[in-house]
Amino acid sequence: MTDDDDVTPRATMPRVQVRRIRKASEQVADQLRALIIGGDLPAGAKLPTEQGLATEFGVSRATVREALTGLSTEGLLRTVKGVNGGSFVTTPSPDRVRDALNLAVTLLSQTNGVTLDELLEVREYLEIPAARLAALRRTGDTLREMAEAIPESPLELSLGTQFVHNRDFHKAVLHASENTLLSIAAEPIFSVLQTRLSRSEIGPAFHRTINVHHRAIHAAIASGDAGESERQMREHLAWLSPKYRRIWHEFQESGI
Structure with missing residues (x-):
């Protein structure tokens, strides 16, 4: 009897997951x-x-x-x-951990490994409490650091310089919270969002409003009012979110 004549029912092989052997x-x-x-x-x-x-x-x-x-x-x-x-x-420094996380979050965002809504959500979870802690733990140095990141006349600055001030202000608030992990976790997310924003067409009204918001956040933190600081940061991020969504979708549609 040949193989062709064999009428024995053939078993159906279950789906087998092949595991890669680690080097x-x-x-x-x-x-x-x-x-x-x-x-x-x-x-x-x-x-x-x-x-x-x-x-x-x-x-x-x-x-x-x-x-x-x-x-x-x-x-x-x-x-x-x-x-x-x-x-x-050796022990990794906070800067090294932050840089590694920054790279990872950036790559994930470029490959749609994380969504914009996820980034915005996590940013709120981190930066709003950071503003509250900054009000409770503020020092003269951290308040000056925030103030120096708020330009007197933002519209007289180049677009790139305006974005640097924006980044530095948020970093200063995180620094003022005196919580290293908050800073390590939040800065990379802000950096990814900022990179997308800085490559878009932003009018002068945007940076004028940013400046007003930052002054209000700084004033609340300087007064030591934790609740008001939290509220000001929440309103600021809520105002920013639709701007990020519009720009993010423009990037996706353009294939960038």
Whole structure:
């Protein structure tokens, strides 16, 4: 009997999900990262040599080197050359974490990994409480930082300079909240929105209104009125949201 004559019912194969086998270097990096995060390898600790790690993990030195390079890029390791050099555990700085998050949020927004509504929603959750905290924790320095970001005559400035002032004011409010995590989380979202806005056609009335809003927010924070500071920031962001939506949709339609 030939195969063609075989009338045995064929079983239907269930859908099988093929899992990608992770590279050895990724597995080594995962284990080292877990040791660092778990505190088994504290900040300042020196890792064994590449050869020592290769023996420990049962992989090649090239694999270890690739893993260490990845962890260095993440800001978890720093490499020191010389006789007493090697790979040392380090703690990522707030600026480095902020930059990494900024890049990630930017790339996600460009590929529609996050929606505009999600960005606007999270911004409200972060910047409105930040204004409240800024009123409660304000100092002379942080109030001056905010004031310096509000130009006396915004319409006399170039469009690019106006956007710099706008960015600096919101960063100053976040700084005044004295909550590093708020600043780390909020600044990248603001940066993505600002980038889209700065590439659009914005009339002078927009920046004139921005200036009025920023002065009102600054005055509320300077007075120490947490509720009013929160209200002013909420109204400011509510006014901005439809502008962002219009510009965002223009970018999508133009294919930019």
